[in-house]
Structure formats: structure tokens, C-alpha cells
Amino acid sequence: MRIFVTGSTGFVGSAVVRELLDHGHSVLGLVRSDASAHKLAKTGATVFRGDLEDLESLKSGAASCDAVIHTGFNHDFSKFAENCEKDRLAIEAMGSVLVGSNRPFIATSGIALLRADHPVVETDTVGEDTPRKASDEAVAKIAAQGVNASLMRLPPSVHGAGDHGFIPILINLAREKGFAACIGDGENHWAAVHRLDAARAYRLAIEQGALNRVYHAVDEGAIAFADIAHTISEGLGVPLKSLTMEQAKDYFTWFTHFAAIDCRASSAMTQKSLGWKPDEVGLITDMKNAGYFAA
Template identity: 55%
Template sequence: MKVFVTGATGFVGSAIVQELLGAGHQVLGLARSEAAADKLLAAGATVHRGDLEDLDSLRSGATAADGVIHAGFIHDFSRFKEVCEVDRLAIGAIGEALAGSEKPFIVTSGTALVSPGRLATEDIIQQPNPAFPRASEAAADAAAALGVKTSIIRLSPSVHGNGDLHGFVPILINIARQKGVSAYVGNGLNRWNAVHRLDAVHLYRLALENGGKGSRFHAAAEEGVTFKAIAEAIAKQLNIPSVSVSPEEAVEYFGWFAGFAAIDCPASSKLTQEWLNWHPTQPTLLADLEQGVYNNI
């Protein structure tokens, strides 16, 4: 299968490319720069020039392929509402190009806001949240309504592993290094689900090959790791104290990240594992921290 991949040179996307190539697929990777194109060529992929805001390039890439994995997203929190709209339009353009075909279309979302405070499961439809305007799932459902064979991969808030330089764990490490302490909010018992990058990209391939229209899959190898345990592991690696902060102090300590630091978002992947025979095998989040994977952040 020739697969068009957006975000093909990112932390998750580059591993998706390797997973697909290793399974005998061809990859057409979206590249907006010469550096990205060179990286894709070195990996063994074919280059498709364009970017997430060039809707014509997305349509032509989707048309030229047998399936699409949309793993691209502009991680610019200073203009979050704007980049969420870019994502929605990108998914819509790809969906339009695939309408009337049997080509699979895999869209990336997240588990964190599916059902905060209780266990998120694959059958829960995420409700709109004005405070978090990312509309990936609604756009994917709109594509499915056009007859597109659309599946959604919900990634954990921590997709960890070698090469993770800009994810949530590196953000926490940088804050802790700057503040001189590694903090958690209150008792720190709020939970994040987590997945290793290599387990996550294996799920992308399984969804591409076996997913059904409208399916939602959870890339969550661990249902819930307490934020306190994460903060303590970071403190140990940095040789600094781990401390509790109040919700009011959390805003000063974490800044814009305070909401994510306090969220309780356990998530199950029981149905995903049953449906796709997906069984995570890679190290846990705490194991990666303890083994020094993040020591170069």
C-alpha cells in the first residue's frame, strides 16, 4: 500500500514512516522544507512537497496514495485556536479527496479530554470544549459521513521514548530545571495515561490495515500513571526536590501548562487491544525516565 503521511518527519510521524516501510508499505511523506525532504529520502520514503496549510497539496497527496495517516499538527500554543482551525481544514480537505473511495484515513486525536476524571474508553464520543478548540474528531466524523473509511487514533498525553524533545515530559523537565524543584498539584494523584512511541506507531499501522469506518482506538499502554510519580522520577533524574503545590501556586509554577498538570485522564485500551490484537511491549514512562532516556533534555 502507498501511504500518504502528514507530519512524516515529526517525533511520532518519523516512527510511523519506519513502521510502514518495515511492513512492506510505500510512504509518500509530506515535506515543507528541504531538510524535511532530505530526512524522508534518507528514510526510504518518497517526498510530497507541501504543508498543512496548503490544502491543494494535501488533496493531491491523498489522491496519489492508497491510504492516508494524518499525524501532522502545528504545535504552536501561542496561536492554538488558529492551528486547530488549520488542522480541521486539513482533515476536511483530505476527506474530500478520499470521498467515494475505500482508501483508509487515519486521523490523530488525544485521550486527555475524552472524559476527564473518569476512565476514558473507545466508545465515548468526545464533546466539544470551547476551552480546547481542537476539532480533529469532529472533522474525522464529517469525513466518515462522506463515506470515507475513517479511523481515529487517540494518543496519550505522554508519547514517550528516545527522541522526545518537545512533548509534555520534556516540558515538565525544563520547568523543573528552571524552578529548581519538580512539582505536582495537591496530592498528585491525578493520572496521565501513557504510551511508548514505538507501541503507538504499531497501532497506527494496525488501524490502517484493519480499521473500520468510524472506529476510535486508544494508544494507551498504561491506563494511568500518577502525576506525583512522574514528578518524583523527574526530581530523581535532576537531583532536585519533588514538592506539592496548591492549585493557585500551580499557575505560577507551570504557567500555561497548569491545566495539563492537574488533569486526571486515565484511559483504557482494552477494546483497542481486542479489536486490533495490539499488545504494547515497550518500556513504561517511568522506566524511560529512570533509564535516562530524557537525560539530554
């Protein structure tokens, strides 16, 4: 298949591109800058110049391919609500050229903001109080219009060499403050997946036609935040401290919400439906061996 991939040079998107190319697909990758275009061209994918906010470029890229994988997202959390609404528009724009074609479209969302008193499963829905619902709602909308659209939810930590997500944020905070930290006893949980396992889930979903489903790219469903903080403490050689919520707000600042979430998740339905079995190393092992603490 010829597959249009947004976020094609990002941490997740670049792994998806490599996975697709390695399995005989061709890739048309959305890029905005010359640097990204050069990086993508070296993989063997075809460069497509455009932007997530240039809806006409998104429509053109999607219309020219057999399938679409949308991993692009602006992760500037100071404009999180605004960026979620922009993602809604991007999904709706690409979906508009796929109506009635049965060409599979997989968009990306997150598990971290789902709230449940049980491990979050694929049938759970995003609450009304989170801006991230925009992506989920957009996928549901275009599916109702006749698009073969599915959603791939990613956990708080998608890890691996080159990670520039949540774990590096925590490591940089510990470097800056001189100690690693957790809130209370740190028994809240994060789910996690290796980027290469996540990429394989995207490929399997697109090859099997997506089928209007929600998928969870989750390997480890409940890693205690205390274990993450302890690994950071050891990796940097700094103390580990337990903070009250008020102290945590001063330490984590804008990241406090994510440091406090209890995000336990399951991918049992995804594993069964796709025949997907994560086989890369887990988060704690990866943190110790993938260069996370390099100066």
C-alpha cells in the first residue's frame, strides 16, 4: 500500500515509517521543514511538503494514498486545548477525502487523560473535561460519515532511544532541582510501550483495514510512578523525595497533572484483534540502557 503518514519524522511517526517500509509498503510523509524533508528522504520514503494547519495539503496527501496514518500533533502543552482543536480539524479534513472509499485511516490519541476505576480498555471513552476528546470525537464523526476510521491510543510513556517525551521531562526536572520526586508514595501508575512495538501495532491495524475500532498500543499497563522516580534517582545519582501535592506543584509546575495521574491500561482487545504481541524491552530496563541519562 501507499500510505500517507503525518508526523513522519517524529519520535513515533519515524518508527511507523520505518516499520511500513520494512514490510513492503511505500510511504508519503508529511514534512514542514527542509531539515525534516532531508531526514525523511534518507529513509526511502517520499517527501510531501505541507503542514498540520494547512488543511488543503492534508487533503491532497490523504487523497493520493491507499491509507492514512496520522501521528502528527503539536505537543506545546501551553496551548494544549488549542492544539487539540487543530487536531480535530486535521482529522476531519483528511477524513473528508476518504468518505465511501473504504481506505483505512488511523488517527492517534492518548490514554493518559482517560479516567476510570479500572485499567482503561479500548471501549472506554474520553471524559468531557479533557480537550483531548477532540481527536476521539473527530474520528467518531468521520466514521459516521462513511470513513473507515480508527483510533490508536498511546500511553503516557512511549519510550526508546531518542525519546523526548514525558520521561526526559522528569529527568530534566530532577537535574534542575537536584532530586527526583514522586507525589506521596508514588503508587499512581503509568502505562508504557516501546516505540517499535507501537509502530508494529499501527502497521498491523492498517494492513487489517482498521475496521472502525479503537486500539491501545500498550505493553506495560501499570508501572508505579515510584519505580520511575527511583530509576531516575539512581540514573542521575540524586536523592529521591516524596512530595505533598502542594510541594509537587512547585516542583513539577505545569507537569503536575501528568505526574499525578493514575493511568492503568489494558491492550488485551488490541492484542487479540491484531495478533499484536509487544516484544521490546520494558520502560524501566529501557531507561537504564537507552541513553536516557547521558549528559
